[in-house]
Amino acid sequence: GQQVMQIPQYQHVQEGEDFTTYCNSSTTLSNIQWYKQRPGGHPVFLIQLVKSGEVKKQKRLTFQFGEAKKNSSLHITATQTTDVGTYFCAGDSYNTDKLIFGTGTRLQVFP
Amino acid sequence: DGGITQSPKYLFRKEGQNVTLSCEQNLNHDAMYWYRQDPGQGLRLIYYSQIVNDFQKGDIAEGYSVSREKKESFPLTVTSAQKNPTAFYLCASSPWGLAGSYNEQFFGPGTRLTVL
Numbered sequence: 196g197q198q199v200m201q202i203p204q205y206q207h208v209q210e211g212e213d214f215t216t217y218c219n220s221s222t223t224l225s226n227i228q229w230y231k232q233r234p235g236g237h238p239v240f241l242i243q244l245v246k247s248g249e250v251k252k253q254k255r256l257t258f259q260f261g262e263a264k265k266n267s268s269l270h271i272t273a274t275q276t277t278d279v280g281t282y283f284c285a286g287d288s289y290n291t292d293k294l295i296f297g298t299g300t301r302l303q304v305f306p
Numbered sequence: 307d308g309g310i311t312q313s314p315k316y317l318f319r320k321e322g323q324n325v326t327l328s329c330e331q332n333l334n335h336d337a338m339y340w341y342r343q344d345p346g347q348g349l350r351l352i353y354y355s356q357i358v359n360d361f362q363k364g365d366i367a368e369g370y371s372v373s374r375e376k377k378e379s380f381p382l383t384v385t386s387a388q389k390n391p392t393a394f395y396l397c398a399s400s401p402w403g404l405a406g407s408y409n410e411q412f413f414g415p416g417t418r419l420t421v422l
Contacts, residue, residue, distance in 0.1 A: 196365075228410060228411075230411075236415075237396055237413040237414065237415055237416050238349070238396070238398075238411075238413050239413070240410035240411065240412070243410060283348060283349065285411075293339075293351060293354055293362075293364065294351075294411065295351075296341075296348050296349040296350075296351075297348060298347070298348045299347075299348045301346070
């Protein structure tokens with residue numbers, strides 16, 4: 196079945212360093228969404244990408260959708276302690292009618 | 307306030323007992339979902355519903371049951387047939403897009419179920 200993998204599983208960074216998480220799907224995606232889950236909290240929607248090669252920015256966060264629509268990345272510039280949490284990608288394949296969530300990347304930021 | 311509510315936040319049950327988790331939304335969303343999250347893991351889809359009186363199995367439906375009698379409500383029953391029920395359960399809803407397109411999912415605060 197369809198799988199969505201994320202790497203790395205964990206990332207520890209010093210405050211001010213950059214961070215990137217990568218998302219890879221076994222099938223072509225019609226769109227991809229990114230969510231953030233703070234420790235002890237619930238996932239919160241960040242953004243949706245639809246077009247091949249699309250790049251979107253939200254302040255220090257940059258999201259990219261691959262040309263083949265099978266991979267995506269989230270890059271955070273100059274991390275802050277408020278960025279701590281687990282970041283999930285979630286894909287919608289043309290062959291299914293539900294979102295498949297990635298395995299998540301847990302980010303820890305040390306002050 | 308509009309949103310999704312799940313109750314209770316923490317739930318303890320004895321092994322062999324069925325337990326029903328509540329999920330209510332006042333966002334007027336058509337689609338609702340139940341996910342299971344285990345420590346350090348991603349979200350796995352249990353059941354989802356796109357319309358009242360209809361629902362589909364997700365990837366890990368065995369040992370669970372749902373109903374969708376009202377648009378606002380999508381309760382999940384964890385039955386005694388579920389071998390490892392202890393987990394964090396998340397309910398979500400989304401407006402259903404045209405031609406199967408997806409919109410963002412709004413999550414409730416979750417219910418942490420512990421089976422003793």
